[in-house]
Amino acid sequence: MTTGLRIGFIGAGRLGKALALSFAAAGLRVRAVASSNAASASELAAGIAGCEAMAQQAVVDACDLVFLTTPDAAITPTCGSLRWRPDVSVVHCSGVTEVEALGAARDQGASIGGFHPLQTFGDPAAALASLPGSTITIEAAEPLNAILVALAGQLGCRVNRLPPGMRARYHAAAGFASQFINALFAEAARVWESWGATEAEALQAMLPMARGTLASIESSGIARGMPGPVSRGDASSVEKHVVALAALSEHTLDFYRTLCTSTIALAVERGSIDQDTARRIREILEKQRPRCDRM
Numbered sequence: 001m002t003t004g005l006r007i008g009f010i011g012a013g014r015l016g017k018a019l020a021l022s023f024a025a026a027g028l029r030v031r032a033v034a035s036s037n038a039a040s041a042s043e044l045a046a047g048i049a050g051c052e053a054m055a056q057q058a059v060v061d062a063c064d065l066v067f068l069t070t071p072d073a074a075i076t077p078t079c080g081s082l083r084w085r086p087d088v089s090v091v092h093c094s095g096v097t098e099v100e101a102l103g104a105a106r107d108q109g110a111s112i113g114g115f116h117p118l119q120t121f122g123d124p125a126a127a128l129a130s131l132p133g134s135t136i137t138i139e140a141a142e143p144l145n146a147i148l149v150a151l152a153g154q155l156g157c158r159v160n161r162l163p164p165g166m167r168a169r170y171h172a173a174a175g176f177a178s179q180f181i182n183a184l185f186a187e188a189a190r191v192w193e194s195w196g197a198t199e200a201e202a203l204q205a206m207l208p209m210a211r212g213t214l215a216s217i218e219s220s221g222i223a224r225g226m227p228g229p230v231s232r233g234d235a236s237s238v239e240k241h242v243v244a245l246a247a248l249s250e251h252t253l254d255f256y257r258t259l260c261t262s263t264i265a266l267a268v269e270r271g272s273i274d275q276d277t278a279r280r281i282r283e284i285l286e287k288q289r290p291r292c293d294r295m
């Protein structure tokens, strides 16, 4: 089904590079690449045997399947600026953008779809390594759907499906396991900095612990795999935390309260604390108010 399929990319950024290199490494035919900056396209094409950098329209004309891997805001204008044909397919890789953003190609007879890898793409080498085992959310009608599913399989990825109209909700949910982790680390690092430690020291100490937490979630699930004092019903530790944070920063204390309240619900769900303990911890979180703001 994918043998001989000529694949093209428009947008040689973080995801475009990682996906093109991954397809090529899987033995697929990445035929052409274009980007707003010709040097980016040439650099990517140079790393893939049989791939050429060319103009955007030439990519569409030379390929059977085109990946529009521009930033989200450029998907609709780029698609609308090109001539499409009935025997070509075009997909975007945005999690939040509806597939209808490619409506201009569909109106000219092309097949359209979404191919969103639930993965973080920064450094292409790291992205190449992290893609196998990742999940790709596919949204397309047949026969394009079967081709995209086959491609995901050739990358060693799992396939996820979404009901129509759910992309914004789905993408917001992904943020909790992606960029919001950065926000959590930022908060912890700010607290470490209050006694003079550096961000690097904080990260070095906390990353192995975070990996342990992820492993625990993987083996035991979200509620049962949760560590920390709330999971043990240890109200007195929570009290010490809020007193310490109240002296430091109202923002950090508020953030702690919100997250700690979520962990109370998880501890109740896993059965490790009863309703009385849950109420006592909630009262501790509510009663402590900040007395100064040094951060």
Ligand SMILES: NC(=O)c1ccc[n+]([C@@H]2O[C@H](COP(=O)([O-])OP(=O)(O)OC[C@H]3O[C@@H](n4cnc5c(N)ncnc54)[C@H](OP(=O)(O)O)[C@@H]3O)[C@@H](O)[C@H]2O)c1
Pocket (backbone or CB within 6 Å): 010, 011, 012, 013, 014, 015, 016, 034, 035, 036, 037, 038, 040, 041, 069, 070, 071, 072, 074, 078, 092, 093, 094, 095, 116, 117, 118, 119, 120, 121, 122
């Ligand atoms: N990065 C991720 O972790 C990730 C994860 C999942 C999905 N995605 C999705 O993947 C898509 C691309 O994201 P990205 O992170 O790879 O963005 P990116 O790193 O900013 O790369 C996009 C590249 O497209 C090129 N470009 C910009 N405007 C263009 C235009 N009008 N026509 C042609 N090329 C254009 C630019 O390359 P030059 O200026 O160098 O030519 C730019 O570097 C987005 O839809 C995003 O939502 C990204």
